[in-house]
Amino acid sequence: xxxxxxxxxxxxxxxxxxxxxxxxxxxxxxxxxxxxxxxxxxxxxxxxxxxxxxxxxxxxxx
Numbered sequence: 001x002x003x004x005x006x007x008x009x010x011x012x013x014x015x016x017x018x019x020x021x022x023x024x025x026x027x028x029x030x031x032x033x034x035x036x037x038x039x040x041x042x043x044x045x046x047x048x049x050x051x052x053x054x055x056x057x058x059x060x061x062x
Contacts, residue, residue, distance in 0.1 A: 021049065023042055023045065023046055023049075024042075025038045025039075025041060025042045026038075
């Protein structure tokens with residue numbers, strides 16, 4: 001440990017990964033309409049999140 005600088009980052013990914021996000025949606029009924037609704041929701045949510053993260057990265061100059 002004495003060989004590691006106090007200013008060194010403890011994360012191996014450094015500046016490359018800013019966030020770790022898990023996407024989840026649940027439903028208890030085996031209904032095709034509900035399945036479609038939830039899958040569409042998670043896909044649209046994922047798309048919005050990705051666009052937001054890309055915008056954040058562009059602002060930071062990544």
